[in-house]
Structure formats: C-alpha cells, structure tokens
Amino acid sequence: MLPIARFLEFTQRNKLFLKPEKVLLAVSGGRDSVLMAHLFNEAKLNFGIAHCNFGLRGKESDDDETFVRELASAFNVPFITVRFATAAFAEENRISIQMAARELRYNWFEEMRIQYGYQYIAVAHHQSDATETILLNLVRGTGISGLHGIRPKRINIIRPLLFLSSEEIKEHVSSNNIQFREDSSNSSVKYARNKIRLNVIPHLRELNPGLDETFASNSRRFEDIEEFLNIHAGSLRRTLFEAGKQGETYIPIGKLKALTPLKLLLFELFKPYNFEEPVLDDLVQAWDGQSGKKFESPTHTLLLDRQQLILKSNERPETHEVLIEEHENAIQWKHLYFKSRYETTHGLTIPTRHDIAFFDADLLQFPLKLRLWKKGDFFYPFGMKGKKKVSDLFTSLKLSLFSKENVPVLENGNGDILWIVGFRTDDRYKITPPTNRVFILENLNTHEQQGHVYRETIPRKRL
Structure with a gap:
C-alpha cells in the first residue's frame, strides 16, 4: 500500500x-x-x-x-x-x-x-x-x-x-x-x-x-533559532540605525561594541546590506582609531567617522532604497510616508484604492525593499497571466518622464516586485482562499503621480 x-x-x-x-x-x-x-x-x-x-x-x-x-x-x-x-x-x-x-x-x-x-x-x-x-x-x-x-x-x-x-x-x-x-x-x-x-x-x-x-x-530547532535571531536583529537595527536626510544611516560605534555575542549580532545586523564576515572582522579591528576608513559590500559602503559608522548605498542618490523589516510599521521613502500592519482574512475587505496594497504575508521574504524602478524591471500584474515590463505599464498609463523618475516599487526579499506603488500589485502575492495572514502597506501621502490615479478594475471580493 x-x-x-x-x-x-x-x-x-x-x-x-x-x-x-x-x-x-x-x-x-x-x-x-x-x-x-x-x-x-x-x-x-x-x-x-x-x-x-x-x-x-x-x-x-x-x-x-x-x-x-x-x-x-x-x-x-x-x-x-x-x-x-x-x-x-x-x-x-x-x-x-x-x-x-x-x-x-x-x-x-x-x-x-x-x-x-x-x-x-x-x-x-x-x-x-x-x-x-x-x-x-x-x-x-x-x-x-x-x-x-x-x-x-x-x-x-x-x-x-x-x-x-x-x-x-x-x-x-x-x-x-x-x-x-x-x-x-x-x-x-x-x-x-x-x-x-x-x-x-x-x-x-x-x-x-x-x-x-x-x-x-x-x-526545525535551527529554523526557530533563525526566526528568533531575525526578530532580535530587526529590533536592534531599529534601535541603533538612525536614518539621515540624504539616504545615509548613522550607527553609534559605542553601542555596537556593547553587543554580545558581538560577531554573530554584527553579521546579522549588516546581513541585509550584503557585508561578509571578513569585512566585518576588519571593521572591528579598525573602529578604535582609523577614522575615515571605508568598508564595502557589493551594494553598500560603511564609513568610519570618529564615534559612528555611516552606511550608504553604493548606488547613485537618485536610486534611493529603503529596507522594510518584518515588524516595522512606519517607513519613509524620500518624500513619501508609509505604514504597515498585519491582519487576518476574517472579515477583511479589500478596497479599490491606489494608495494601499494587500499581500499574503506567508509569501513575503523580509526585509522588503522600497526603491526606484529600474530598466528591465518586470512583474505579473494582478488579475493577468504572464509578466509585464514596468516600463510598458508606464507607457500604457502615459506617464511623463518626470513622473516615471519618482515612482517607487516594492521589492520582495527574493527580488520579485510586489507593487508598483500607486498603480498595480503583483498577482503572485495576492490574497487567496488559503491565505491566513495579510500584510498591508499604505501610502499616507496624497500622492497621485502627477495627477494620474490608477484605479484597479479587477473585481475584488470580500474574504
């Protein structure tokens, strides 16, 4: 049998x-x-x-x-x-x-x-x-x-x-x-x-x-430990990392030194920024006296600046990126402000609004990322089969060049695009009957992309 x-x-x-x-x-x-x-x-x-x-x-x-x-x-x-x-x-x-x-x-x-x-x-x-x-x-x-x-x-x-x-x-x-x-x-x-x-x-x-x-x-035990560590690292990151006005992040070295165990927590804190262990080991050796020294990952640079570290993206300022941790509920991206929350599907109604997005929380991989769209970006529009280039979506919506330059996208931890903010969400991460937890991200600005508001035409149902 x-x-x-x-x-x-x-x-x-x-x-x-x-x-x-x-x-x-x-x-x-x-x-x-x-x-x-x-x-x-x-x-x-x-x-x-x-x-x-x-x-x-x-x-x-x-x-x-x-x-x-x-x-x-x-x-x-x-x-x-x-x-x-x-x-x-x-x-x-x-x-x-x-x-x-x-x-x-x-x-x-x-x-x-x-x-x-x-x-x-x-x-x-x-x-x-x-x-x-x-x-x-x-x-x-x-x-x-x-x-x-x-x-x-x-x-x-x-x-x-x-x-x-x-x-x-x-x-x-x-x-x-x-x-x-x-x-x-x-x-x-x-x-x-x-x-x-x-x-x-x-x-x-x-x-x-x-x-x-x-x-x-x-x-199974290691998976539980990893989840606990991710939650703890995210909490530490929110406590120690202070966002600057130009996309940089300030981290006090004194508070980093007090972490125990130092090597483990340092690696987890900087893991979303792709820093490898040997680079962080060099950082620890240098942070007592080599002000001005830089430490690089494929995506970010850490600058030793006296009693603090300054973290910046290696990309040009116009490609501003913000990481969203799993339990972070207030996010700023350039001039836009967002809030996130979790809900169950019981009694949940999904409105047809352009400034709020709903996702199956169990399909997300944190940290999420808010960034400007890039050439070659694609997604699977809600309610449609097959993928579509973001540039093609903008063309169909007749957005101006300036409008395009200020449109953020929400990216999953695996690189998939979840939301063209203000316009369309991705069909792969939609809420379905098996969904238990819902992740909701709302744009708090009255931002309408140069006066253009996209209204979702796919029928929504009450879950």
Whole structure:
C-alpha cells in the first residue's frame, strides 16, 4: 500500500496546496519523483507532469524522457518536456554542469507553471536529501540559515515527499512494484553531494540509524533559532540605525561594541546590506582609531567617522532604497510616508484604492525593499497571466518622464516586485482562499503621480 494517509496529512499540515489546485510535478523518471507521481495519482489530485532532458547521458536521457511520457499517458494527465543544451549553457556562463541544470530547469518549470495555469511546482526532495543538504552546507561553511535544510514550501515550489526517508521510498517502490529509471550518474562520486550520500552518510547511520529523523528535528530547532535571531536583529537595527536626510544611516560605534555575542549580532545586523564576515572582522579591528576608513559590500559602503559608522548605498542618490523589516510599521521613502500592519482574512475587505496594497504575508521574504524602478524591471500584474515590463505599464498609463523618475516599487526579499506603488500589485502575492495572514502597506501621502490615479478594475471580493 502507498502511504497516502501520511502524504495527505503532510501536505495539509504544511499547507502545500488545496485539493482543487493544479500542481506541476517535476518528474525525472527516477525512484523518488516516480513515487511522487504515483501518490498524486492515487490521491486523485489535479496534476500534470513536466520532464527535463538535459542531454548529458545520450540514449539514457532519451529513454528517461520516453519513460516519463508513458507514465503521464498511463495516468492520463498532461505532459510537457524540454531538451536543453546543458553543457553548452554551463560553458557559456562559466558554471558547473549541476548549477547549469538547476538554473535551466527551475526557470523552465516557472515558465510552464505560468503558461499552463498551475499553482505550484512539486519536486521530489525527501528527508535524506535534507540531511545531505545540511551536511554539505556544514562542510562548505554556513550560517544558521544553512542548518534548517530544505523547507516544504518556498513561494511556488513545494516538496511533498519530505515526510519520507530514502529507505522508506525504496521500500514503498519495491513493495508496490513501481517501475522507475536508474540514473547512472547517481553512483558516481564525481559530485560533492554524491560523496556525502555514498561515503559519509552510511557511516553516520551506523552511529544513528534514525539519522534523517534526528536531522529533521534539529533543522526545525535551527529554523526557530533563525526566526528568533531575525526578530532580535530587526529590533536592534531599529534601535541603533538612525536614518539621515540624504539616504545615509548613522550607527553609534559605542553601542555596537556593547553587543554580545558581538560577531554573530554584527553579521546579522549588516546581513541585509550584503557585508561578509571578513569585512566585518576588519571593521572591528579598525573602529578604535582609523577614522575615515571605508568598508564595502557589493551594494553598500560603511564609513568610519570618529564615534559612528555611516552606511550608504553604493548606488547613485537618485536610486534611493529603503529596507522594510518584518515588524516595522512606519517607513519613509524620500518624500513619501508609509505604514504597515498585519491582519487576518476574517472579515477583511479589500478596497479599490491606489494608495494601499494587500499581500499574503506567508509569501513575503523580509526585509522588503522600497526603491526606484529600474530598466528591465518586470512583474505579473494582478488579475493577468504572464509578466509585464514596468516600463510598458508606464507607457500604457502615459506617464511623463518626470513622473516615471519618482515612482517607487516594492521589492520582495527574493527580488520579485510586489507593487508598483500607486498603480498595480503583483498577482503572485495576492490574497487567496488559503491565505491566513495579510500584510498591508499604505501610502499616507496624497500622492497621485502627477495627477494620474490608477484605479484597479479587477473585481475584488470580500474574504
């Protein structure tokens, strides 16, 4: 028997998807993804199958594609596939084959999800994959975020097999006589992950047969610690960081020195500004006497100015940016003032106003960012399928050049644009029936973008 009850309990407990929603399964033909497809089919869920042929193993890759195509036909579900010139893409972009395959497949999955109207992409990571990820992160060096492994849900990516270990998957596939394809590259120790899987984990299992369960429990604890640390760092940032009039931020060195543990909190305080540990170590060594010295990250510069640090963006002043922390409720961006709050969906009414935006709070990644729009920016307009360039939106609204130069956008922590302030929100982060918490950001100014007010024409419903 397939573990249908455990599967459904896991998807419901982690709110991966609702039963009527469409899920696109990433199926390679291997044991894990094929079992995932059988579970979705047995549970009579609404799904389709997508397969990537990376062209790396010749006939073996083509046979995998044929196998997955036939599996989709047997289940009578939609099937889509693509062939990539993976090796050429890796060489052109000077990245590893594994990184190239990852980038190609996830970009393509997202395009197919949008094109065919799927709500989520399901990938077949399991408990043992999560264990391998944590070990690999530890070997390479990681912060707390690398210790909680793989999350069941991340925006549009879901992992419905995280309740199973690799041994459990083998047992279910064998006992149910499920056919699958063996990937010969899985037995090669050429790749770092395979070395962990084949050479390290078996010895660790000798010490602890319940290794995956132990790592899963530990990762939940680390995730709680990370959340606590983020809240504490955000509170400290609001206390210690004083915004100046020209976009700079002033931080008293004396109060930084009093932090304990210093190195950990210093890293967390400056993490949103992309400062690495060696740079912050140099800062600590210098802040007692080298006034005027600069410390740089890819995006920001810290200046030692006697008894204080001055933090500034490396971008030109006209590209002003403001970070919004998760529990920050008063925000200033240039001449605009915003307030934020959280509400539940119970009894919530969404008005058709241009100066307020509503988002599913569980889909947001903090800190958010308010910044000027840039050439090449795009978003997925509310109520529409497909993406749209911000510049094209401005053209359709007939905004003047000066108006365009003063339009801020709200950016999610993952780089997605959430709101063209005063005009349109992004459809990917809208409130839906499963939404529990709502993040609301309101522009308190009577700012109408050179007299032009955009009114949302998509019908809104009472939730």
